[in-house]
Amino acid sequence: MSRLLFYRYVNVLQFSRLTLQRGARLLCTQTPAEHLTVKQQSNGIRTITLNNPKKRNALSLPMLNSLRDNILAGIDSDDLRVIIIAANGPVFSSGHDLNELTSSQGRGYHTKVFEACSEVMTLIQDIPVPVIAMVNGVATAAGCQLVASCDIAVVSEKSSFGTPGVNVGLFCSTPAVALGRAVPRKVALEMLFTGKPISAQDALLHGLVSKVVPDERLEEETLAIAQRVCQASRPVVALGKATFHRQMAQGRDAAYETASRVMVDNLALRDGQEGIRAFIDKRKPLWTNRAEKAHE
The missing domain is CATH 3.90.226.10 (2-enoyl-CoA Hydratase; Chain A, domain 1)
Structure with missing residues (x-):
């Protein structure tokens, strides 16, 4: 799995730095x-x-x-x-x-x-x-x-x-x-x-x-x-939202390429594997709600 792609679309813990940069030029204007x-x-x-x-x-x-x-x-x-x-x-x-x-x-x-x-x-x-x-x-x-x-x-x-x-x-x-x-x-x-x-x-x-x-x-x-x-996993929802908006700005083939890679990244999330195991075991999933990886 691409480490760059994982951190770009999954690690929501890094989001605060992005948002602070986005808002910096507007802070203190009022x-x-x-x-x-x-x-x-x-x-x-x-x-x-x-x-x-x-x-x-x-x-x-x-x-x-x-x-x-x-x-x-x-x-x-x-x-x-x-x-x-x-x-x-x-x-x-x-x-x-x-x-x-x-x-x-x-x-x-x-x-x-x-x-x-x-x-x-x-x-x-x-x-x-x-x-x-x-x-x-x-x-x-x-x-x-x-x-x-x-x-x-x-x-x-x-x-x-x-x-x-x-x-x-x-x-x-x-x-x-x-x-x-x-x-x-x-x-x-x-x-x-x-x-x-x-x-x-x-x-x-x-x-x-x-x-x-x-x-x-x-x-x-x-x-x-x-x-x-x-009720859903926070990092899974975050990944899905980011991917949805990204692929909407792309052509069809690029969108499928992006979405396919992100599906693989989703499977690497601990919550992604927990959800699949819970479905197989016929039980409710126990989400970590953190962007932690289950495997590379």
């Missing part, structure tokens, strides 16, 4: 605003709640920095298995704070805003644990981008999604990156060109969200998925 997001964790499930309903949970630079910090906190801990991103109020997120995007703020500040946003969106896909969006309301522009960037999205029936930037003279170019990778091209372009929102059911039909549930069952259904994720 005074911490932890109250803008609320972080809670129990039984392996971390819930990060966007907590500025008076401003429609706008993804201001302080909000983005707070969200990033809540995602990265203890990311390598064996106790963290899945992250849920939720929101207080009737709006999940209205996108960027337009007050930050006026000419008076200047190009330098605008650059910081979009760099921070891109950092958060890519971070969600690069961390070793799955991220679930729990949406109970409106998600527009960068808010829609946030939903599209998450690995799974569970939404209430009253939720809606849109990219209305074109209507205020600011095309949703960065939301288009995530949206265009989540829904068919023509669906994405209609949303982007017209700014017209789509319903929760249409979002499900086009693949933007994973599940639509009655409002009163949103938390229950989201937690059920999170708890199911927690």
